[in-house]
Amino acid sequence: MNETQKRHNISLYVENKPGVTIRIALVFARRGYNIESFVGSPAQDDRYSRINIEATGDSQTLHLMLEQLNRLVDVIHAREYSDEDVIQKELALIKVRCNNESRTEILQITGAFKCRNVDISDTTMTFQVTGKSSKIDAVSKMLDKFGVLEVVRTGKLLIARGKEETSW
Amino acid sequence: MGYISGGRCLRYSYPIVKHSFLVKDPKELPSVINQAFHIANTGRPGPVIVDLPKDVTSALIDVDTSGEFTLPGYSIRKEGSLESIKEAASMISSAEKPILMVGHGAVISGATQEIKAIVEKMQIPVINTLLGKGCFPESHDLNLGMPGMHGTAYANMALCDCDLIVSIGARWDDRIAGSPSDFQPQAKKIHIDIDPVEINKTVQVDCSIIGDAKSVLNSLYGFLEKGNTQRWVKQIRRLKREYPLKYKKEGKLRAQHVIEEMSRLTEGNAIVTTDVGQHQMWAAQFFKTEHTRHFLSSGGAGTMGFGFPAAIGAQMANPGKIVVAVVGDGGFQMTLPELSTAVNEKLPIKILLINNNYLGMVRQWQHMFYDNRLSGVDLEGNPDFVKLAGAYGCKGFRVKRSADVRKVLGAALAYNDGPCIIDAEVEKYDNVFPMVPSGASLDKMLLSMPRKKLEKPKGGT
Numbered sequence: 156m157n158e159t160q161k162r163h164n165i166s167l168y169v170e171n172k173p174g175v176t177i178r179i180a181l182v183f184a185r186r187g188y189n190i191e192s193f194v195g196s197p198a199q200d201d202r203y204s205r206i207n208i209e210a211t212g213d214s215q216t217l218h219l220m221l222e223q224l225n226r227l228v229d230v231i232h233a234r235e236y237s238d239e240d241v242i243q244k245e246l247a248l249i250k251v252r253c254n255n256e257s258r259t260e261i262l263q264i265t266g267a268f269k270c271r272n273v274d275i276s277d278t279t280m281t282f283q284v285t286g287k288s289s290k291i292d293a294v295s296k297m298l299d300k301f302g303v304l305e306v307v308r309t310g311k312l313l314i315a316r317g318k319e320e321t322s323w
Numbered sequence: 324m325g326y327i328s329g330g331r332c333l334r335y336s337y338p339i340v341k342h343s344f345l346v347k348d349p350k351e352l353p354s355v356i357n358q359a360f361h362i363a364n365t366g367r368p369g370p371v372i373v374d375l376p377k378d379v380t381s382a383l384i385d386v387d388t389s390g391e392f393t394l395p396g397y398s399i400r401k402e403g404s405l406e407s408i409k410e411a412a413s414m415i416s417s418a419e420k421p422i423l424m425v426g427h428g429a430v431i432s433g434a435t436q437e438i439k440a441i442v443e444k445m446q447i448p449v450i451n452t453l454l455g456k457g458c459f460p461e462s463h464d465l466n467l468g469m470p471g472m473h474g475t476a477y478a479n480m481a482l483c484d485c486d487l488i489v490s491i492g493a494r495w496d497d498r499i500a501g502s503p504s505d506f507q508p509q510a511k512k513i514h515i516d517i518d519p520v521e522i523n524k525t526v527q528v529d530c531s532i533i534g535d536a537k538s539v540l541n542s543l544y545g546f547l548e549k550g551n552t553q554r555w556v557k558q559i560r561r562l563k564r565e566y567p568l569k570y571k572k573e574g575k576l577r578a579q580h581v582i583e584e585m586s587r588l589t590e591g592n593a594i595v596t597t598d599v600g601q602h603q604m605w606a607a608q609f610f611k612t613e614h615t616r617h618f619l620s621s622g623g624a625g626t627m628g629f630g631f632p633a634a635i636g637a638q639m640a641n642p643g644k645i646v647v648a649v650v651g652d653g654g655f656q657m658t659l660p661e662l663s664t665a666v667n668e669k670l671p672i673k674i675l676l677i678n679n680n681y682l683g684m685v686r687q688w689q690h691m692f693y694d695n696r697l698s699g700v701d702l703e704g705n706p707d708f709v710k711l712a713g714a715y716g717c718k719g720f721r722v723k724r725s726a727d728v729r730k731v732l733g734a735a736l737a738y739n740d741g742p743c744i745i746d747a748e749v750e751k752y753d754n755v756f757p758m759v760p761s762g763a764s765l766d767k768m769l770l771s772m773p774r775k776k777l778e779k780p781k782g783g784t
Binding site: 169170173174177178218219222223225226228230231 | 333337338341342343345362394395396397518520522523524
């Protein structure tokens with residue numbers, strides 16, 4: 156990965172209205188940012204939504220992009236959280252190939268990561284993993300040798316620690 | 324929504340509007356219209372689209388429906404931070420070779436008086452961008468006109484030698500900065516802008532003040548202490564004397580001559596509109612603008628076909644003023660049907676058609692940088708514009724010889740029963756100078772066509 160191409164975590168507090176997502180996506184597209192994950196849902200006050208975006212792009216233009224996001228009429232606040240101590244979680248469903256020989260070993264590994272077994276068949280098992288994105292990466296790496304058939308991830312969620320309000 | 328020509332207008336317009344609304348519930352309409360006007364007119368103004376589906380336009384609503392609104396995501400920092408204003412004031416006070424660069428933001432905020440006060444107290448020369456023309460009178464001793472790609476030689480030379488540039492609502496566009504990464508490294512830079520996105524976007528600045536130009540300059544004035552710019556002002560005067568804008572008055576009729584004469588005859592009182600191209604740059608150089616909002620051009624959008632429709636708007640809004648649309652033969656033909664509007668409304672617009680039978684600016688680039696291999700620029704199918712005027716029931720004049728310029732323009736200015744076209748048949752192969760090749764720094768300015776072959780330009784068209 157290019158020195159200046161870095162993964163950034165951006166959290167937004169926006170109006171819960173149609174068209175907001177496309178305006179935000181256009182800012183990322185215009186600055187040549189690739190969106191890796193995008194999570195949006197209504198906030199506690201349902202007139203607003205919280206959006207977490209993980210995107211890869213040029214660190215030098217990040218400041219400019221945040222200003223452009225903040226300039227959008229529908230965006231109340233936009234902030235970067237890449238290097239800050241925040242609570243960060245992600246959920247993933249991992250489907251792995253298995254047979255009679257490998258089943259026990261898979262269960263041992265997933266047990267060590269506190270994964271929940273949500274589906275089981277003759278030839279497959281599906282696990283639910285929650286935690287930091289790096290934990291999910293580690294689980295899927297450990298399961299690779301058995302044959303990972305599918306991984307579905309929610310994308311990263313962020314919330315500020317203590318009394319501080321997220322994305323303010 | 325989405326039938327015949329009405330569909331999906333929001334989807335196409337996202338990148339080019341400040342904001343947009345789709346009204347689904349007719350009851351929202353009063354509030355949305357109020358929001359639309361508020362957003363369009365405040366801060367950095369910009370177009371707002373309100374998309375009204377047919378069922379909304381034909382619905383009946385209660386006249387008492389509330390038009391109230393809140394926009395929690397839209398706030399404007401009007402006053403600049405006192406700390407940065409003080410910092411800027413001390414930078415300006417101690418500068419020996421400062422320059423003010425006045426842009427469209429200064430015009431929008433109506434900062435003419437504030438700029439004048441600072442210039443006169445501090446004795447600082449002023450340059451204006453294309454859209455900043457008129458915010459500070461171009462006849463003023465300390466005005467250097469427009470810098471940049473086709474700016475005046477003395478403005479560019481002054482920029483190359485200054486020690487401080489203060490941008491007031493100007494965004495260091497590439498037509499001025501040329502190569503933004505090495506734009507005047509010898510000078511400190513201050514940027515006053517209401518839009519935080521513009522700060523450090525193309526050129527890195529040493530001090531930024533986010534706020535409305537008028538309000539910022541007002542409080543800045545109080546912190547300024549008169550420095551010593553005497554030698555600098557002398558140097559500026561010498562540059563103005565030694566490198567004036569010039570063209571040959573003998574031989575074939577020159578666009579510069581027609582435009583300069585029109586400027587002289589209207590004495591800075593005309594509202595000038597332009598298209599995009601050579602005529603636009605000559606208008607910027609030779610039409611001296613004295614008042615704010617008296618030079619209307621499409622600026623960074625760079626759209627041809629803007630000049631004449633803009634003139635219609637300007638004349639409608641200012642019935643008592645002289646309105647001159649300086650247009651090229653290429654751009655004018657993009658919006659010809661508007662002639663009917665101008666004739667119907669009896670608008671006395673002077674359409675000054677700089678007719679060189681070419682898309683002249685593109686021809687100039689092909690000539691200078693591509694060995695004169697001309698492609699798609701010859702407008703040999705042009706109509707007879709005087710006959711065309713007649714076909715629309717509009718008055719037509721023609722000028723072909725330098726000796727007739729004053730007479731013909733005088734006659735056109737005396738005709739006020741409706742629009743007129745002045746078909747100025749000018750030299751076909753003239754190029755606009757000075758010119759800084761696109762993407763090059765200002766010290767690479769060319770004052771005339773060089774003998775040796777030029778490299779292909781690095782910057783955008």
